[in-house]
Amino acid sequence: MTTHADERVPAGKSVTAPAPLPAATVDLADFVGESMLLLGAGATVLLQLASRGVGHGVADHSSTLQRPLDRLRTTMTYVYAVTLGTPEEKKQIVRMVNEAHVPVRSETYNAFDPELQLWVAATLYRNGIDMYQRMFGPLAEADIERIYRQSAVYGTALQVEDDMWPKTRKEFDKYWDEMIATFEVDAEVRSFTRNLLTGGDAPLPVRALMPLQRFMTIGLLPQRMRDEFALPWSPRDQRRFDLFWKVVPPIYRAVPEPIRQLSATCYLHDMRRRMKAHGQVIRQAPTAHRVREDRYGADAGWLRSRAGGCHRVRQRASSMRSRSCPHRPSAEW
Numbered sequence: 489m490t491t492h493a494d495e496r497v498p499a500g501k502s503v504t505a506p507a508p509l510p511a512a513t514v515d516l517a518d519f520v521g522e523s524m525l526l527l528g529a530g531a532t533v534l535l536q537l538a539s540r541g542v543g544h545g546v547a548d549h550s551s552t553l554q555r556p557l558d559r560l561r562t563t564m565t566y567v568y569a570v571t572l573g574t575p576e577e578k579k580q581i582v583r584m585v586n587e588a589h590v591p592v593r594s595e596t597y598n599a600f601d602p603e604l605q606l607w608v609a610a611t612l613y614r615n616g617i618d619m620y621q622r623m624f625g626p627l628a629e630a631d632i633e634r635i636y637r638q639s640a641v642y643g644t645a646l647q648v649e650d651d652m653w654p655k656t657r658k659e660f661d662k663y664w665d666e667m668i669a670t671f672e673v674d675a676e677v678r679s680f681t682r683n684l685l686t687g688g689d690a691p692l693p694v695r696a697l698m699p700l701q702r703f704m705t706i707g708l709l710p711q712r713m714r715d716e717f718a719l720p721w722s723p724r725d726q727r728r729f730d731l732f733w734k735v736v737p738p739i740y741r742a743v744p745e746p747i748r749q750l751s752a753t754c755y756l757h758d759m760r761r762r763m764k765a766h767g768q769v770i771r772q773a774p775t776a777h778r779v780r781e782d783r784y785g786a787d788a789g790w791l792r793s794r795a796g797g798c799h800r801v802r803q804r805a806s807s808m809r810s811r812s813c814p815h816r817p818s819a820e821w
Contacts, residue, residue, distance in 0.1 A: 514631040516638035519620050520571045521752040524740055528619040529560065530705030534681060535611045538713060539667070541597035541604045543677035549592045562588075562770050564755050567612065570645045571638075572756060580763065582645050584770035602647045607667060609643030609653070614664060615708065623737045636660070673716040681717055703729070 537543040550559065569581035589599035597604070617635060621627055627635075640653035654660040673681075685702045687695035706719045707729040714721050740748070762769045 514627060515634050516571050516641075519616065519635055520567060521749040522620065522623070523748055523751040524623050525616055525619050526564075526751060527701075527704050528615045528708055529563075530685070530701050531708035532611045532615040533684070534705060534709060534717060535615070535713065536608050537677055537681060538671040538673055538716060539604060539607050540672070540674070540677075541601060542608065543673065543680075544594070545592045545597045545599055545604075547676055547680040548594065561755065561758070564751070565759050565769055567642070568752050568755050569759060570641050572752060573759070577759070577763070578645065581759070581769065584768065585646065588770050600647050602643070602649065602652060605643050605646050605648050606652050609639070609648060610660070610664060610667075612642045613639035613660075618708070622733055623740055633657070668710055668712060671713070671716060673713075678718055 537546060566581055566585055570578050573581065586600075592599035613636065616639070617627075617632065636657055640648075640650070643653060644650055654663050685698065685705065687698040703725070706714060706721055707725065709717070709719070711721070746753075759769050
């Protein structure tokens, strides 16, 4: 049976033999398992949202504000599956992501757009390598090159063609600078971001951690992106940020590796448990109308119906009569 996702995903891609990877002491599997990467998650997300197609797609279709932990789980499950999972796990997660992307489209964006996926993959690599070197110090050239080339999988596992990933890091840096220089963040994405940085409807313990995450998010952004998102950053903030990166890395490095990589271990365990129990780990993204109803409450659905038809207005009226006259049965008109 052919699914909607199957129809929208290319049946195959051009395959070219990759050049041998350079010898290195650190590769993507070592790099991606470190829990400290999660400190950069907020900045990575905001850089993704700065791309108008990604920003509007997420704002219109994502339930991040209502279920931020679910959204984080989905993203990290994808990252860990394509880098640390078995070939079969990678295949299954990619299938689920493709299916989840089916509703994420409009006249101005499409989640299957390889250019948007390329930018998302670029942010995962760039912020990841930045966080790793902040914690562990500068990597050798061979290590960076190996991680860079392996990081293409973030995009090529989906609809990004192999030759779209910049051939060299110099080409990547040029691509990155050009993208950062051209982004313009509109009011809708700014509003979504403000809500996101307060924790949305996350549980209280998560919201309690948001000041640190918000501080790290703003601090890790280029100044131009802070300006685009209208996020304040003072010289005092910068001094505190610099102090954090002097004090914390030696402490983090002293933690035993199994504990440092506990987040990756837990996410992979959760993925395997869900696959075994339900065969499903990532749910399809909701429609834009459903997200608005979740975000603004039941009245959003009622107001939408007033604009487009009378069915829910009648339902609402019937429900109100029912509440005011308990003896009178509720019925649709």
